[in-house]
Amino acid sequence: MLGLWHLTETPAELWPALPQPEAYRALLPATADAARQAQWLAGRVLIHVLAEDASYAPHSLVVQNESSGRPWLAGAAEGVTVSLSHSGAWVAAVLAHGGRAGVDVEMIRDKAQRLASKFLAPDEWAHAQAVTLAAPAGSSAHYTLLWSAKEALYKLAAQRGIIFKQQLLLHSFAPHESGEIPATLVLSGVQTRHCICYSRPAPGYVLTYCHEPAAQL
Structure with missing residues (x-):
């Protein structure tokens, strides 16, 4: 819920x-x-x-x-x-x-774009740059969304010491006002696939959440 x-x-x-x-x-x-x-x-x-x-x-x-x-x-x-x-x-x-769950809501700011190299893997960053080059007005929103998606997955993982750019991996997606981001979580050498849902709850904000049913643990 x-x-x-x-x-x-x-x-x-x-x-x-x-x-x-x-x-x-x-x-x-x-x-x-x-x-x-x-x-x-x-x-x-x-x-x-x-x-x-x-x-x-x-x-x-x-x-x-x-x-x-x-x-x-x-x-x-x-x-x-x-x-x-x-x-x-x-x-x-x-x-x-x-199962496990994680949720994150973020105010859209340019901070995530400035820190992109610290939390995005090289292929994630390359994809983000391609997306924002095509729609530069939405750059801050897109990078905030990527940060929020990783935050939601981090909360689902519920472990300390996770390296965002190595263990919380987002796959390519076509951004819309709402949708899903495919992701991979890497913990103790084991990879699990996840789906992060996202939307805009209000102008200037992004919302992400994910849930892993117990049957998939």
């Missing part, structure tokens, strides 16, 4: 929407400013909304984080996976029963 939230609320408006607020007050990052607090809270509210829609008891659940930062849902049935992302005014979440 995929959830999207266009964030306009303040932290004070979001706290009442959370079950077990005292548990979350202990987990809230101490250094987060008001904007970050709102993003953090909205992500957890969104997970609870998805959990309720999936017929889980949301009041018995708490979204916690591993030491790596990866979120997990304490109190949920075995095999439930969650993933969270936020950027600017948008928050995204995925809840999956069985």
